[in-house]
């Protein structure tokens with residue numbers, strides 16, 4: 001019986017094709033990894049469709065008969081262009097003004113911002129008691145602790161963002177539970 005040796009060339013071809021398979025497999029893995037990364041990133045991209053986010057909108061409860069209420073939020077701008085809060089609404093308010101607090105002659109007063117509130121590029125602005133705030137005017141009724149009030153914030157560039165103000169107790173300095181709640 002005669003053993004026919006495999007030609008050297010065939011062995012080289014076999015090694016080469018195994019190498020190619022190896023590279024193909026690695027490429028496939030890379031593509032798979034890339035696909036997984038894209039899948040993981042996608043929800044964030046969708047959430048980032050608008051660069052302006054309104055975080056933790058809240059309002060203060062009012063005593064019976066009150067005609068105005070303060071509302072607050074942190075506005076984040078993840079975009080590279082500045083924006084501006086130009087108007088707002090709340091379902092319980094006849095109208096909403098954008099106010100700032102300022103000390104005039106030693107007295108803390110508030111005044112409307114006629115040009116709205118600038119939101120810096122890649123930055124944020126905080127509306128909080130004693131500072132910038134939304135003034136809910138001509139209230140249809142009192143704001144009660146724990147209630148949710150639908151509203152909107154409208155920006156010069158980002159457009160109108162729907163919000164839900166969570167009502168905190170009368171005189172609260174901060175919203176209930178400072179941590180971000182899962183959506």
Ligand SMILES: [Cu+2]
Pocket residue numbers: 099100110111133134135
């Ligand atoms: Cu005010």
